[in-house]
Amino acid sequence: MIATCVGLSLTKPVAAAEPESCPGLIASRDTLFSRAALRQNEVGLTFVGHATFLIETPQGVRIATDYNDGTRPRVTPDVATMNKAHSTHFSYHPDPAIKYVLRGWNPAGDPVVHDLTVQDVRIRNVSTNIRSYGGATEYDGNSIFVFETAQLCIAHLGHLHHTLSPGHLKRLGRIDVLLVPVDGSYTLETFDMMEVLRAINAPLMIPMHFFGPSTLNRFLTSARDHFPVEFSDTAAITLSRATLPKSPKILVLPGH
Structure with a gap:
């Protein structure tokens, strides 16, 4: 049941065709989802920890974000997405x-482009930039991955290091879960x-x-000041x- 930090300007222009608009809250469960448990219009989401989530689609495709x-x-996912900034x-x-x-x-330095359909999920990315360990800008070193399934668009911001330009937002399109x-x-x-x-x-x-309650609470x-906040017990x-x-809301899942 549901109970009751300085950014750098690293962006550069992004030009790409606008994606089709993404054609979801919450019933809690205590375990990882089984393939038979999800209905045709449902997606399972489990916070594994740090930046890793397990996403499960109605047809049973399993995706692990920022897999490390x-x-x-x-469970072994069918798809693993990754980002570069740290080994985590x-x-x-x-x-x-x-x-x-x-x-x-x-690795060659050019933007990477993913647009993959696996059964009932489309997976695509929007590249952003990262800071190197020396403070320089590494262009296109991070991806925001977008997962489109069951009429939902779920976006994982990855290791985001800068605010988003209008070009980024256009490429993202409509996002339902962030x-x-x-x-x-x-x-x-x-x-x-x-x-x-x-x-x-x-x-x-x-x-x-x-990294624990103090970071989250900050x-x-x-x-x-901008959004209501709720907590899930699972x-x-x-x-x-x-x-x-009906309006934007933050939901905190247990973990860190």
């Missing part, structure tokens, strides 16, 4: 049973993250990438378009 060598779901967001040795490993950056890094330092400063959340304006926003203190929830909040 330390934080992994208990990618794996040197992904499980060979994973059918599709999608890296959010191109997975948000809220540490306020390693990614984007909280004030700038609020700008991103207001610009995307997703009905449901779920925090990730926080974010929530600022967020409450890390596993069911999403559907019909049950999305």
Whole structure:
């Protein structure tokens, strides 16, 4: 049941065709979803930890976001997405049973473009930039991955280091569920993250990438000036378009 941090300007122009508009709140569950448990219009979402979520589609496709060598779901996903900024967001040795490993950056330096359909889910990305360890800008080193299934668009911001340009927002299109890094330092400063959340304006926003209660509470203190905040008593929830909040809301899942 549901109970009651400085960003850098690293953006450069983004030009791409506008995607089709994405054609969901919440019934809590105590365990990872079984393939038979989801209805045709439902998506399972489990917060595994840090920046890793397990997404399950009605046809049973399993996706792990920011899959890495330390934080992994208990089941082998069909698809793993990764980002570059730190080793807690990618794996040197992904499980060979994973059918599709999608890296959010191109080692050659050019933007990476993913647009993959696996059964009932379309997976695409919008590239953003990151700071290198020396403070320089690495263009297109991060991807916002978008998962379109069951009439929902779920976006994972990855290791976002800057606010979004109109070009980024156009490429994202309509977002229903937004997975948000809220540490306020390693990614984007909280004030700038609020700008991103207001610009995307997703009905449901779920925090990730926080380091215990103090980091999370710092974010929530600022967020409450703009959005209502609720807490779930379980890390596993069911999403559907019909049950999305009528206005933007933050839902905190257990974990860190």
